[in-house]
Amino acid sequence: MDRIIEWDEQNQELRLLVPEEFSFDENLKYLSRSSNECLFKIKDERIYKALPIEKETLVIEVSGENGDYITVRFLGIPSPPQSVRNAVALYIHEWFDLGRDLGPFYDLAKLDPLLGKAVTSFYGLRNMGIPDLFEALCWGILGQQINLTYAYTLKRRLVESFGRHVVYEGDAYWVFPNPENIAKLTVADLDGLRMTVKKCEFLIGVAQFMTEGKLTKEQLLYTENVKAAEKILVNIRGIGPWTANYVLMRCLRFPSAFPIDDVGLHNAIKLLLGTEKKPSKEEILKLSAKWSGWESYATFYLWRFLY
Known part of the structure; x- marks a missing residue:
């Protein structure tokens, strides 16, 4: 990773070199597909997102004016330590599938x-990926048998009801709920989301499965085999072949x-x-x-x- 990232101390910027077949504009168009997206904001062709790193929640700005690299700025904080810069670089690298x-x-x-x-x-x-396994699984479950517009509505309700946020310059930046928060809920707690009882049960069940350590991203990656990983996922209630392959595609990068x-x-x-x-x-x-x-x-x- 060190050979493809650099830290500009003067401008407090992280720069990630991009491959030849890469267009920031095309990826930005994809990310702009829904005005109801709640996990990042796009302003003036820049992406603003909250990231939980080392028990802190940072707000970052991601841009691509220079075609050779992606630029990341840390907002509202002094120069972050090397470990934080590395974690953010890894997230961006995975999010944009730069490898x-x-x-x-x-x-x-x-x-x-x-x-x-x-x-x-x-x-x-x-x-464009969903690096967090729990978020990817939830997004797959939320999207089952409904249109994309309503799936975004359900995601916003889930995030704003059970996630958390930080405020920067008057704007709220939300972080997806972690499985520990969802695992302790009941179906009745999710009534306000206005989705089916089955989906509520699936979300809670997946959260409990992950909280108990029965499913991890590392476990799925360790298989190094898409069929073996798919088999693990479809054995979980609420995850069929479509959801499994969606997660393997968007999160695990098979x-x-x-x-x-x-x-x-x-x-x-x-x-x-x-x-x-x-x-x-x-x-x-x-x-x-x-x-x-x-x-x-x-x-x-x-x-x-x-x-």
Whole structure:
């Protein structure tokens, strides 16, 4: 990590070098897709976000005016110690998936009838991640069988009811609830979120599972196998193949994770093919045969045609 980050002492800035196939603007467009996002704010093409680091909650500003690197500024605090800078750099590196060489993906995509237009339209887009496993699992559960707009509404209710926030220059910056806070709740405590009883039970159950140490990000990464990791997740109540693959794709960064039953994926393929009917699973398997090892990025790029 040291070779790709630098600290500008004079300007109090952290700089992370970015790969060749990277566009801050394309990633910013993706992050701007919902005006109801509650975990960061975007102002003047800069991202503002609260991060819990070493028992403190920092507010950072992330920008990309220089195409060679991402710049991070720490707001409202003096020069942070090296350990804090390292933790923030690691978070940004993972959030933007900066360690991924997209060259091979672009090579195969340019020859693919579906992906060719996607990589041309969204060149430099990264699979923007959800580094925190509990947040990723909750987001997957919240999004089950509802549209994206309402999923954002449910997330905001959950965060503002059970998360915490810090204030900087009059703005509140929220941090996602931790599993310990949700694990001790009852379904009745979640009534105000106005979601199904089942989803309430799933959220509490996942929180308890993680609080008890039965599920960790390290455990899933240790498998180094998308199918083995998927099997661990689907054995948890409320997590089916779609949610499991969504989490493996957005949080664990398994490049072969493939939420093949995703409605958005089906609609994107339908749009690009100009057909009246959504593709069948067999048709999707045929269309994706050459995506091996890049299913997660193929899915993410196709989603961008819709949202």
